[in-house]
Amino acid sequence: xxxxxxxxxxxxxxxxxxxxxxxxxxxxxxxxxxxxxxxxxxxxxxxxxxxxxxxxxxxxxxxxxxxxxxxxxxxxxxx
Numbered sequence: 001x002x003x004x005x006x007x008x009x010x011x012x013x014x015x016x017x018x019x020x021x022x023x024x025x026x027x028x029x030x031x032x033x034x035x036x037x038x039x040x041x042x043x044x045x046x047x048x049x050x051x052x053x054x055x056x057x058x059x060x061x062x063x064x065x066x067x068x069x070x071x072x073x074x075x076x077x078x079x
Contacts, residue, residue: 006067013037 013035022031027038 003063003067003070006063007070009037010067010071 016030016035018033018035019030020032023029029036
């Protein structure tokens with residue numbers, strides 16, 4: 001998943017209203033005050049070329065923390 005796609009998916013989740021009760025739709029879950037989504041899974045990032053575990057962990061960390069730096073802080077107004 002590219003960073004642009006990840007940010008697009010996060011924006012979509014942020015724009016959704018929270019349901020009154022918990023709901024689950026495949027990899028998505030929502031409830032009062034939260035949305036949960038599997039944005040990436042181990043199966044999607046597995047490499048068939050025998051890449052080392054350390055390389056996979058580094059990639060995962062970069063994909064996890066990179067977009068966080070681009071998101072506005074909680075409570076900041078959206079424009």
